[in-house]
Amino acid sequence: MVKCRAVNAISLAALGLLGLLSMLLSMSVLGESDPHAGHHDMDHSMILDTTGMVMNQNKDKLPEDCAKISRDYEFEVIAGTDFAEPYVDTIFGFNEHQWRVEPCSRITVTFKNEDEVRHQWMIHKLPKYLYDQGMFHMEAAGGHTQVGTFIVPSDNKTYLVHCDIAQHMEKGMKAQLVVGRGSGDLWSIPGVTASFERTPTVFSGWLALGLVIIGMVVTLIIWVFTNKKSSHTG
Numbered sequence: 001m002v003k004c005r006a007v008n009a010i011s012l013a014a015l016g017l018l019g020l021l022s023m024l025l026s027m028s029v030l031g032e033s034d035p036h037a038g039h040h041d042m043d044h045s046m047i048l049d050t051t052g053m054v055m056n057q058n059k060d061k062l063p064e065d066c067a068k069i070s071r072d073y074e075f076e077v078i079a080g081t082d083f084a085e086p087y088v089d090t091i092f093g094f095n096e097h098q099w100r101v102e103p104c105s106r107i108t109v110t111f112k113n114e115d116e117v118r119h120q121w122m123i124h125k126l127p128k129y130l131y132d133q134g135m136f137h138m139e140a141a142g143g144h145t146q147v148g149t150f151i152v153p154s155d156n157k158t159y160l161v162h163c164d165i166a167q168h169m170e171k172g173m174k175a176q177l178v179v180g181r182g183s184g185d186l187w188s189i190p191g192v193t194a195s196f197e198r199t200p201t202v203f204s205g206w207l208a209l210g211l212v213i214i215g216m217v218v219t220l221i222i223w224v225f226t227n228k229k230s231s232h233t234g
């Protein structure tokens, strides 16, 4: 009788351990890694108030490879859930997800947030000698507007523009700024390019489910086996 209880206790412990293991495994598989998870350092070139912020604004410093400002652009970018409607699997969006400009041009973005949650318009891989961390970044609190200006260098390049708030890019806030001829479209831009990122997400979801099922089956087999054994010995 004592032996039987001991075996039952072991099988129960094994059951719990396996359940936990499969849960942990599925969590690590499902957990999406955010490439921009690291926080961006604040620096002095930042305008910040309760309505949001503009970081690394540049109205007059020319990139090394530009003799003069080729052209001035003014874009109104509206952020909001309404703009996600035309696209499958999106929740957030910009009124436009692609802008085209000439090399060495100066771009002023009026960033209007129509949602209640805050949103960002963040562009990456600009020259680091002009922009801290190669980034120009605006953030507008819900219902607010921010205006910011930056100057692009002379290369034909496609820049990633996104909202860095957790899951906003994955849910539609991804866009591109094409300078000159650009350097190839980025993937998964709503209305511009097809999504290639969803496939691995769906795959990892199924993989996690499979792992959980396998874990449960193995646990069940062990449990039945040890119970049988204990009922024979007990």
Ligand SMILES: [Cu+2]
Binding pocket: 092, 118, 119, 120, 163, 164, 165, 168, 173
């Ligand atoms: Cu956002």
